[in-house]
Amino acid sequence: MWNWEFAVEALPILLRGFVNTLIATVVGTVIAAILGLILAVAIRGLPRWINWLVRLLVAFVRNTPLVVQLLFVYYAFSDIPGLVDVPALVIGFIVIGIHYSTYMSESYRAGIDSVPPGQFEAATALSLPPVRTFTAIVLPQALRATIPSLGNYAVAMFKDTPFLFAISVVELVTAAKNFGGSTFAYTEAFTLAGIIFLAASYPTSLLIQRLDRRLATY
């Protein structure tokens, strides 16, 4: 049954794995947030065929499993000389970041659409150039509507990081599995892994809820 000795032994090993989980989540979120904004905004001005190509890629990314994307990039790119040495963790956060950027771009777009037309009209009436209108008026207002949903995607991404086991990144769950494999203390290892996940994501969700309420009013 439950063995406290194993649990105590497992904890530092799991926390080391958790560091990789955190790195993948934080870097992945940054990549997704930036790329998502670019997808939502920058492609508007591009030629139609590039636009079409980007939309095809977005559809592809959204409609295939994350694991398949991770495996595809991991093996396809390991054949390219010079890329052999890219650590699996780096491939992991890039792929997971691109994956979530396709979802975050929708949040950005919804945020931009939520800015009332009167704001654009006031900007025109003041003769503000389009770039200034976007950066000073539209984006700050759109972000208020977008940030909570970006936070929710970040939590979802956090919970998707165990998929990185497929490309041999030792994150929290893989660390638990390895520990279980060598000690047969699977129950202790996975219970602790679950608790660590819960301890990190539940407060984050609460924080996002509070942020959501605070951003709702100026």
Next chain:
Amino acid sequence: MPPTENTPTTASASSSPAIEFTDVEKSFGPTTVLKNLNFTVAPGERVTLIGPSGSGKTTILRLVMTLEELTDGYIFVDGQPLTFENRGGKRVELPKKRTREMTTRIGMVFQQFNLFPNMTVLENIIEAPVHVLGKSKAEASKEAKELLERVGLADKADAHPTRLSGGQQQRVAIARALAMSPEILLLDEVTSALDPELVGDVLGVLRDIAETTDITMLLVTHEMQFARDVSHRVMMFDGGQVLEEGPPDQIFNNPQHERTRSFLSSVL
């Protein structure tokens, strides 16, 4: 201001009208709102547009502010084309940048205020002077504070617009428009969204501007007494056409058209 004073007082050097509509047509899809519209507004003149809703008054202001695209015809500001020009018989759209240079001479105040909620009152006012006219923040802020003083909101510079009443927001919007030192001010039903007790403050500010500046004003309003007091000329619109026009005394006391009479009796 006595209603008898019916001529613009500006001695403008240029002989061009402040605003000129030439054969203007505006359609929204299959619906034609304005057709073959021709009129001019002299520099310093204050013109009120009246008429039933749907008669195209607001569309006229929005066309001058380039918030709507002209379907046909031309609009000139100070004799210069605003959005389209006639180049050898061909109607050519001006570059957006050129149009934006032209619109710096025009300010607009909206029914719904449209202040930027992510900025303070002061930031709202200095945004365009700094980023369009290239003024320094210090200079723009100093002017903004003078304008706030003028609209009676000197103590609200650092407040966010959502913390203000509708009447206060609208006075900030007026200050924001004036901060660009416009030659032309467009007022689109600026009191219609306000609680009745807040209307007076806003109209008071506008009266002050009318009395102390020579800004050309084109206004759409349901405040007939105000229109009567500040305008040099009233234009009655119906079905996208000027039904009749004249000094406020003539239009309000002795309208020529039955349509004008029935419209006035419905609003007065």
